[in-house]
Amino acid sequence: MAKEIRNLDNADCLITGGLGFIGSNLARRLVELGARVTLVDSLIPEYGGNLFNIAGIEDRVRVNIADVRDEYSMDYLVQGRDFLFNLAGQTSHLDSMRDPYTDLEINCRAQLSILEACRKQNPRVKIVYASTRQIYGKPDYLPVDERHLLHPADVNGINKMAGEWYHILYNNVYHIRAVSLRLTNTYGARMRVKDARQTFLGDWVRRLVDGAPIEIWGDGTQVRDFNHVDDVVDALLLTATTDDANGLVLNLGSDETINLRDLAALCVEVNAGGNYKIIPYPADRKPIDIGDYYADYRKIRGKLGWQPRVNLREGLKRTLEYYRQYKEHYW
Numbered sequence: 151m152a153k154e155i156r157n158l159d160n161a162d163c164l165i166t167g168g169l170g171f172i173g174s175n176l177a178r179r180l181v182e183l184g185a186r187v188t189l190v191d192s193l194i195p196e197y198g199g200n201l202f203n204i205a206g207i208e209d210r211v212r213v214n215i216a217d218v219r220d221e222y223s224m225d226y227l228v229q230g231r232d233f234l235f236n237l238a239g240q241t242s243h244l245d246s247m248r249d250p251y252t253d254l255e256i257n258c259r260a261q262l263s264i265l266e267a268c269r270k271q272n273p274r275v276k277i278v279y280a281s282t283r284q285i286y287g288k289p290d291y292l293p294v295d296e297r298h299l300l301h302p303a304d305v306n307g308i309n310k311m312a313g314e315w316y317h318i319l320y321n322n323v324y325h326i327r328a329v330s331l332r333l334t335n336t337y338g339a340r341m342r343v344k345d346a347r348q349t350f351l352g353d354w355v356r357r358l359v360d361g362a363p364i365e366i367w368g369d370g371t372q373v374r375d376f377n378h379v380d381d382v383v384d385a386l387l388l389t390a391t392t393d394d395a396n397g398l399v400l401n402l403g404s405d406e407t408i409n410l411r412d413l414a415a416l417c418v419e420v421n422a423g424g425n426y427k428i429i430p431y432p433a434d435r436k437p438i439d440i441g442d443y444y445a446d447y448r449k450i451r452g453k454l455g456w457q458p459r460v461n462l463r464e465g466l467k468r469t470l471e472y473y474r475q476y477k478e479h480y481w
Contacts (some may be wrong), residue, residue: 174203246306338379370411403445
């Protein structure tokens with residue numbers, strides 16, 4: 151049984167990456183729960199921030215267009231907050247290989263400056279950091295639990311790993327309460343779909359809505375797990391409001407695992423139309439592919455009672471409906 155998300159009425163919440171996919175969905179839930187919400191986003195075109203993501207709640211949140219790399223902005227923005235949901239990041243694995251220094255600045259150095267701002271300006275804040283399955287690299291065994299060795303397969307994974315451990319270090323040494331969630335493939339409304347920078351499933355959704363074939367790279371036998379964004383928001387709120395989670399690293403995951411060929415078939419079925427084709431791996435993608443991956447999420451289930459509630463079929467149905475309705479804001 152999941153723990154109750156404790157009362158967030160009037161809680162002061164800051165979300166970095168707040169106009170992005172997960173951040174904007176979290177903002178909507180926080181507004182419903184009565185929190186005061188400030189969103190920080192750089193709105194750099196490649197990174198997924200989109201003002202339409204807060205359509206309907208614009209007058210109930212504050213938006214600050216700033217870059218997490220700007221130490222002066224962060225020094226000011228962390229002051230007085232009860233919760234900091236640290237979701238800002240460069241998510242593209244390919245971009246991290248093409249431009250490793252920018253990935254280092256955003257996913258590593260900026261994380262350290264956010265934590266320093268908290269240490270100096272607001273040491274009582276509670277921080278939830280969005281980490282990634284990518285830091286495990288190619289799995290040695292399945293399902294992957296939190297004890298699995300970390301051997302990232304790309305620059306993005308290395309920098310996200312460092313960002314995560316800065317948070318745990320500041321929890322352990324400076325007692326700034328922090329927890330890290332290692333997210334798996336997250337999907338749903340408001341994700342970036344104009345390309346595969348954020349998730350390949352976003353690219354698939356765009357193709358389905360446009361009547362173009364889905365492209366599966368490799369042989370289609372790669373196994374993955376997926377979480378609908380509503381379930382990820384639940385996990386963010388539970389870890390934020392539970393001090394039992396402080397200092398922990400927790401996997402998210404799903405009981406549903408599926409290979410990419412079957413996932414494409416399911417997408418076509420839910421969409422009531424479409425097709426897919428299997429193509430060779432692009433040369434720049436093959437070296438950083440991690441093969442099969444699915445997580446063991448028993449630790450967060452045991453600690454907080456979290457488990458996913460939205461099954462893949464239902465989640466894909468909701469996602470496709472959203473983009474059919476609002477495609478002009480995302481294409």
